[in-house]
Amino acid sequence: GVTQSPTHLIKTRGQQVTLRCSSQSGHNTVSWYQQALGQGPQFIFQYYREEENGRGNFPPRFSGLQFPNDSSELNVNALELDDSALYLCASSTGQGLSGANVLTFGAGSRLTVL
Amino acid sequence: SQQGEEDPQALSIQEGENATMNCSYKTSINNLQWYRQNSGRGLVHLILIRSNEREKHSGRLRVTLDTSKKSSSLLITASRAADTASYFCATDERNAGNMLTFGGGTRLMVKP
Numbered sequence: 001g002v003t004q005s006p007t008h009l010i011k012t013r014g015q016q017v018t019l020r021c022s023s024q025s026g027h028n029t030v031s032w033y034q035q036a037l038g039q040g041p042q043f044i045f046q047y048y049r050e051e052e053n054g055r056g057n058f059p060p061r062f063s064g065l066q067f068p069n070d071s072s073e074l075n076v077n078a079l080e081l082d083d084s085a086l087y088l089c090a091s092s093t094g095q096g097l098s099g100a101n102v103l104t105f106g107a108g109s110r111l112t113v114l
Numbered sequence: 115s116q117q118g119e120e121d122p123q124a125l126s127i128q129e130g131e132n133a134t135m136n137c138s139y140k141t142s143i144n145n146l147q148w149y150r151q152n153s154g155r156g157l158v159h160l161i162l163i164r165s166n167e168r169e170k171h172s173g174r175l176r177v178t179l180d181t182s183k184k185s186s187s188l189l190i191t192a193s194r195a196a197d198t199a200s201y202f203c204a205t206d207e208r209n210a211g212n213m214l215t216f217g218g219g220t221r222l223m224v225k226p
Contacts, residue, residue, distance in 0.1 A: 002156070031213065040202050040216035041157070054213050086154055101206055101214060102147065105156035 002106035004089050010112045016077045019109045021089030023070040029053070030072045031103065032064060033088040041088055047072055076111075084113045120203060120217040128225050133190040135220040137203030138183075144206040146179055147214065148188050151200045160188075160201075195226045 003022045011017050023030050029048045033041035043056035047066035061077040070091070076083055087110075090103035121136045137146070145164045149157040163170045163179045163186065170177045176189040190197055200221050204214040 033216075035154075037154075040218045043213045043215065046213060054210075056213065088156060090157075102159050102162060103149075103157070103214060105149075105158070107156040108154070110154075 002089055002091050002104050004087075004106035004109050006109055007107065008110045008112075010114060011079050012114050013079055013081060015079050015113075016075065017079060017111060019074040019076075019087050019089075019111075021072045021074070021091075021106055023072070023089075023091035024104045027091035027093045027104065028070060029092045029101075030066055030070065031090045031092070032072075032074045033090065034058070034083075035086040035088055035108070037085070044074070079113045081113050084111060086110050120201075120220045122220060123218065124221045124223075126223045126225065127193060129193060129195055131193055131224075133193050133197070133222055133224070135188045135201050135203075135222070137186045137188070137217055139186075139203075139205045139215075139217075140184065141205075141210075142208045143181070144208055146177075146186050147204045147206070148175075148177060148186075149202045149204060149216075151202065151219070153199075157202065190222075193222075193224045195224050198222060198224050 005020050031046040032044040035041040044058050045055040046053045050066045063075045066072040086108040088108045090105045092101050119138050147162045148160045151157045161172045161177050163177050174191045179186045200219045202216050202219045204216045
């Protein structure tokens with residue numbers, strides 16, 4: 001399946017954080033979502049073949065990378081209190097094919113910003 | 115922003131009863147999916163219904179889609195305590211790439 005690390009972390013305002021994800025074997029697309037407490041996941045961005053392939057309404061201090069082995073990173077600079085959330089990585093396959101975007105999620109990384 | 119709005123936000127039922135959750139959305143879609151989340155962990159895909167389908171079944175799950183009303187419902191029959199979770203609808207919008215847009219979720223509690 002999809003594995004994420006770390007599972008929990010605490011940062012202070014202004015710091016930077018890197019979250020990591022390893023996609024399910026055979027999946028070539030990775031998406032990142034932010035889920036605030038009690039809300040649904042919000043799309044941050046998606047990567048396909050190591051290129052950003054769509055972005056939600058998040059500022060540039062949210063950035064990502066996808067590596068040739070389909071692992072990926074989410075980087076957040078200049079952390080703000082509102083960045084406290086569960087960050088979910090999801091992988092999928094069949095880029096561009098209708099109905100192919102069924103997501104396999106990791107368990108998430110819970111970030112607390114103090 | 116969230117495309118889907120789910121109703122009710124919370125639902126509490128007894129084991130054996132049926133649970134119905136509704137989702138409304140705003141734009142044209144390719145498909146609509148339902149996911150389940152236990153205790154703030156990762157989401158698990160339950161079922162996908164395409165825009166040209168009206169009803170779909172999977173085990174104890176029944177999903178309907180009404181594109182004219184831009185709404186969907188998820189029915190869980192003969193609920194079990196293990197069904198306690200949050201349920202989210204997610205839409206694959208046309209002309210929006212391959213992202214899924216999630217609703218706010220329905221928190222279901224099934225009492226033994």
